[in-house]
Amino acid sequence: MIPKRIGILIPSTNTSVEADFQRLLSDAVTVHSERLYIPDGTMTEASLDLMNRDLQEKAALLATAKIDVIAYACTSGSFYRGADWDEQVRSTIEQRTGIPCVTTSTAVSKAFQSLNVRAISVMTPYPDWTNRKLAEYYTAQGMDVKGVHGDVRAAANGHRAINDQDPAEIAQFALEHFDGSAQALFCSCTAWRSLECVQTLEASLNVPVVTSNQATIWASLHAIDSLEQATPTGRLFSEDLAQ
Numbered sequence: 001m002i003p004k005r006i007g008i009l010i011p012s013t014n015t016s017v018e019a020d021f022q023r024l025l026s027d028a029v030t031v032h033s034e035r036l037y038i039p040d041g042t043m044t045e046a047s048l049d050l051m052n053r054d055l056q057e058k059a060a061l062l063a064t065a066k067i068d069v070i071a072y073a074c075t076s077g078s079f080y081r082g083a084d085w086d087e088q089v090r091s092t093i094e095q096r097t098g099i100p101c102v103t104t105s106t107a108v109s110k111a112f113q114s115l116n117v118r119a120i121s122v123m124t125p126y127p128d129w130t131n132r133k134l135a136e137y138y139t140a141q142g143m144d145v146k147g148v149h150g151d152v153r154a155a156a157n158g159h160r161a162i163n164d165q166d167p168a169e170i171a172q173f174a175l176e177h178f179d180g181s182a183q184a185l186f187c188s189c190t191a192w193r194s195l196e197c198v199q200t201l202e203a204s205l206n207v208p209v210v211t212s213n214q215a216t217i218w219a220s221l222h223a224i225d226s227l228e229q230a231t232p233t234g235r236l237f238s239e240d241l242a243q
Contacts, residue, residue, distance in 0.1 A: 007067035083140035107219035125154030
């Protein structure tokens with residue numbers, strides 16, 4: 001049996017996406033990555049522009065591996081230019097490769113649609129400007145963003161440091177800052193190890209918890225009709241993909 005293949009485009013400093021895909025996937029699905037160069041340091045629009053500069057070339061390289069779906073696995077990279085930027089990223093990749101594409105920002109939106117959630121409380125490792133862009137993007141998607149809280153400990157130390165923050169710290173930060181009027185918690189950033197604390201957070205908050213990598217994996221598997229090949233993680237994995 002030939003396994004299904006997911007290709008992932010990730011920021012070059014990111015060491016969490018591949019680990020999370022491997023954590024959840026069975027042997028029936030394999031994951032293959034290509035890195036988009038981004039310098040370490042504070043996230044800026046210029047650094048994200050630099051990361052996306054080689055998007056078509058890197059997607060084309062992935063396509064040579066006979067990939068079934070491509071996941072653009074960077075949340076901020078797929079929302080920082082505005083409400084329709086995620087669709088531009090998807091369209092660029094699909095037109096260049098002829099392969100279906102999932103972007104993290106869109107995957108998160110679809111996750112909340114499937115969970116029948118509108119009001120969200122958001123945690124991130126981002127600087128303030130990125131948090132503002134996130135709120136604008138998800139508001140434009142019809143979400144009621146109750147608040148966006150950035151963990152300054154992660155944001156202050158550059159892209160690589162985000163990958164190394166202990167999931168227990170992430171969980172504690174989320175519990176301290178969660179807005180009780182929200183219907184769900186969103187932990188944004190594919191470099192943040194928030195997937196590892198989904199079950200702890202759902203048990204403590206009694207609401208669905210969606211993380212960037214969890215939603216990207218969920219949407220990617222739906223795209224290749226292979227959701228049963230994942231270890232269910234969080235309430236999201238009991239939901240059908242919103243059309």
